[in-house]
Amino acid sequence: MSRTDPLRHIPRPPRPSALSNALTFGWRAVLKFRHVPEQLFDLVMTPLMFTLLFTFVFGGALAGSTGDYLQFFLPGILVQTVAFNAVYSGMGLSTDLGKGLFDRFRSLPIWPLSPFAGLIVGDLLRHLIAGAIILGIGLTLGYRPEAGPPGVVAAFLLLLVIGFGLGWVFIVLGLLIRTPTTVMTLGFTVLFPVVFASNIMVQPETMPDWLRAFVAVNPVSLMTTAMRGLMAGTATAADIAQALLAPALLTALLAPLTLWLYRRR
Amino acid sequence: MPDSTTTDLTAQAQTAAAPAIRTRGLVKRFGAFEAVAGIDLEVPRGMIFAILGPNGAGKTTLMRMLATLARPDAGTAEVMGHDLATRPDEVRASIAMTGQFASLDEDLTGRENLVFLARLWGFGRQAARRRADELFAAFELTDARHRQVKDYSGGMRRRLDIAASLIVTPGVLFLDEPTTGLDPTARQGVWRMIRRLSRSGVTVLLTTQYLEEADQLAERIAVIDRGRKIAEGTSRELKAATGSGFLHVTLAEAAQLDRAAALLEERLAMPVQRSPEGARLSVMARTPEAATAALGALAAEGLGLEDFAMGAPSLEEVFFALTGTPAPQTEDAP
Numbered sequence: 001m002s003r004t005d006p007l008r009h010i011p012r013p014p015r016p017s018a019l020s021n022a023l024t025f026g027w028r029a030v031l032k033f034r035h036v037p038e039q040l041f042d043l044v045m046t047p048l049m050f051t052l053l054f055t056f057v058f059g060g061a062l063a064g065s066t067g068d069y070l071q072f073f074l075p076g077i078l079v080q081t082v083a084f085n086a087v088y089s090g091m092g093l094s095t096d097l098g099k100g101l102f103d104r105f106r107s108l109p110i111w112p113l114s115p116f117a118g119l120i121v122g123d124l125l126r127h128l129i130a131g132a133i134i135l136g137i138g139l140t141l142g143y144r145p146e147a148g149p150p151g152v153v154a155a156f157l158l159l160l161v162i163g164f165g166l167g168w169v170f171i172v173l174g175l176l177i178r179t180p181t182t183v184m185t186l187g188f189t190v191l192f193p194v195v196f197a198s199n200i201m202v203q204p205e206t207m208p209d210w211l212r213a214f215v216a217v218n219p220v221s222l223m224t225t226a227m228r229g230l231m232a233g234t235a236t237a238a239d240i241a242q243a244l245l246a247p248a249l250l251t252a253l254l255a256p257l258t259l260w261l262y263r264r265r
Numbered sequence: 266m267p268d269s270t271t272t273d274l275t276a277q278a279q280t281a282a283a284p285a286i287r288t289r290g291l292v293k294r295f296g297a298f299e300a301v302a303g304i305d306l307e308v309p310r311g312m313i314f315a316i317l318g319p320n321g322a323g324k325t326t327l328m329r330m331l332a333t334l335a336r337p338d339a340g341t342a343e344v345m346g347h348d349l350a351t352r353p354d355e356v357r358a359s360i361a362m363t364g365q366f367a368s369l370d371e372d373l374t375g376r377e378n379l380v381f382l383a384r385l386w387g388f389g390r391q392a393a394r395r396r397a398d399e400l401f402a403a404f405e406l407t408d409a410r411h412r413q414v415k416d417y418s419g420g421m422r423r424r425l426d427i428a429a430s431l432i433v434t435p436g437v438l439f440l441d442e443p444t445t446g447l448d449p450t451a452r453q454g455v456w457r458m459i460r461r462l463s464r465s466g467v468t469v470l471l472t473t474q475y476l477e478e479a480d481q482l483a484e485r486i487a488v489i490d491r492g493r494k495i496a497e498g499t500s501r502e503l504k505a506a507t508g509s510g511f512l513h514v515t516l517a518e519a520a521q522l523d524r525a526a527a528l529l530e531e532r533l534a535m536p537v538q539r540s541p542e543g544a545r546l547s548v549m550a551r552t553p554e555a556a557t558a559a560l561g562a563l564a565a566e567g568l569g570l571e572d573f574a575m576g577a578p579s580l581e582e583v584f585f586a587l588t589g590t591p592a593p594q595t596e597d598a599p
Contacts, residue, residue, distance in 0.1 A: 010396070012433050013387035015358075024384040028370065031381075035372045035413060100366030104429070107332045109357040110385050 018111035025118020032122060043130045047081040051137060054201060062202055067142050074138040075227035076200030079220060081134055082127050082163040083195060087187035089123045090170025091180040098178055116258055120167055127163040131156060147233030155230040158243060162223050165247020168254035175261040200224050219246035283346035285310045285437050285468035286331060290340035293326050300326040302492035313469045315483030323492040324472035328439050332362040345436040361430035362439040367422050371415040375406060375425050378414060383432045400428040420451025427458060440471040444478060456482060476580035490588045503583050511547050511578045512556045517569035519544035525568045532559040538585050549586050
């Protein structure tokens with residue numbers, strides 16, 4: 001028997017703050033990167049394939065030259081990367097819920113939103129890493145952001161806000177759906193039309209009227225336009241405001257819904 | 266003396282003296298199905314209390330309600346003197362629950378899991394590590410602490426899961442089927458841990474479908490079937506309540522099993538339990554005289570016996586007598 005019995009009543013530390021709880025969950029997200037670095041492979045492969053395929057296969061036909069196309073396409077592929085990445089975090093949440101891990105969190109006296117704050121920290125890290133890799137590849141292939149480093153930093157900040165807003169959609173899906181693969185199937189079923197029927201890959205001029213009307217109001221198009229504008233140094237305040245509209249609305253609606261779904265019992 | 270002070274003191278005294286768990290008419294419905302159909306329970310502090318019942322009896326649902334994971338549809342409950350409905354956060358601060366499914370992050374190492382939880386409880390970085398290492402030592406997992414949890418064996422995982430519930434010493438520890446799926450050695454290890462915890466003053470409420478587990482560990486047992494409590498007491502009381510003992514008979518000829526069963530049931534007015542293998546019958550006998558008379562009746566009917574015995578009922582037999590259904594399968598019990 002050890003000298004001090006660890007099962008004795010030990011003095012309890014004071015109740016931690018909500019921020020401390022949230023940071024602890026964020027730390028867990030960071031540890032996950034260390035133990036499961038393969039997850040980055042999944043996250044980067046799809047956008048990487050898209051970048052290379054669209055640039056070299058379709059780029060010349062779509063924009064006259066692969067270089068011009070890359071210049072057009074790269075800011076948009078960053079938006080697509082973030083949107084697709086958000087699906088994976090919904091899958092992760094669904095997996096955690098299936099394992100009883102969240103039962104432990106729910107029976108702890110902690111700030112109820114802190115597990116989600118942790119998920120979001122993980123998401124933002126993923127977005128940053130995946131975004132940086134795509135940008136790096138773009139720069140290698142000849143992409144040049146006219147606005148220089150300040151433009152890139154501003155664009156990445158917008159990208160994180162977009163990722164934050166979209167994240168709620170998949171947190172809600174992850175809470176509602178108990179099978180991770182269903183979260184993925186459903187997520188991509190919604191995302192594919194929304195991402196393709198946007199101005200990410202092509203200018204909408206040749207589309208039929210009804211589709212062009214949709215593309216014009218598609219939040220993904222608005223985000224892409226703002227991203228292009230920030231990287232090129234031509235973004236207006238209105239561009240940025242329109243890009244922020246969807247993330248703001250999603251957060252305002254879905255953060256309370258998340259808390260309600262999580263507390264529902 | 267002002268009234269408010271008196272009330273406060275009374276309230277405090279009640280909290281201190283309140284039983285670890287007290288429920289009144291607790292109900293949980295899933296649609297039209299009543300998983301828990303009005304359960305009254307009183308668990309004194311410091312006791313190991315077992316909820317025994319077959320699969321689907323409502324054990325887990327009852328425990329989830331007490332751990333604030335499911336909201337009761339009717340009834341009231343207090344845990345360590347805190348009302349479940351109005352003070353869920355105080356309840357959470359005084360309990361810990363280890364569910365049936367590992368509530369650990371498999372990608373992290375064992376130590377990272379415990380440090381993570383300790384940080385959530387409010388320990389500083391150093392204190393969290395120290396606490397985690399203490400628990401690893403106590404649960405004999407020190408060598409495995411830097412391994413990812415997905416590489417742990419079932420028994421190690423269960424021990425770590427229980428350790429994760431002891432970052433701060435809870436008032437009540439809920440253990441939902443703590444040894445289901447463990448091999449006999451691992452099961453003994455978990456039992457040892459539970460007894461040690463109980464000695465340190467923690468109230469332990471555990472669910473089990475293993476009669477032997479309840480018999481071995483628990484000071485009191487509540488038997489639950491189809492959402493209702495059908496009996497409660499010490500293992501000895503439960504056995505005594507069902508009569509002085511059980512008459513076991515082995516027939517010389519298996520073909521006569523039906524006739525013998527019918528006769529015994531008629532004579533002793535008790536349901537007869539057939540052993541699945543062999544021509545063996547077990548039936549509760551209220552008195553040794555009744556048993557003797559029944560044996561005489563069998564002989565008078567020309568039903569030859571190979572063997573007979575009178576014995577105190579096992580918990581299996583108690584369960585059968587209480588529910589009228591055979592005890593849950595215990596083939597992987599030690």
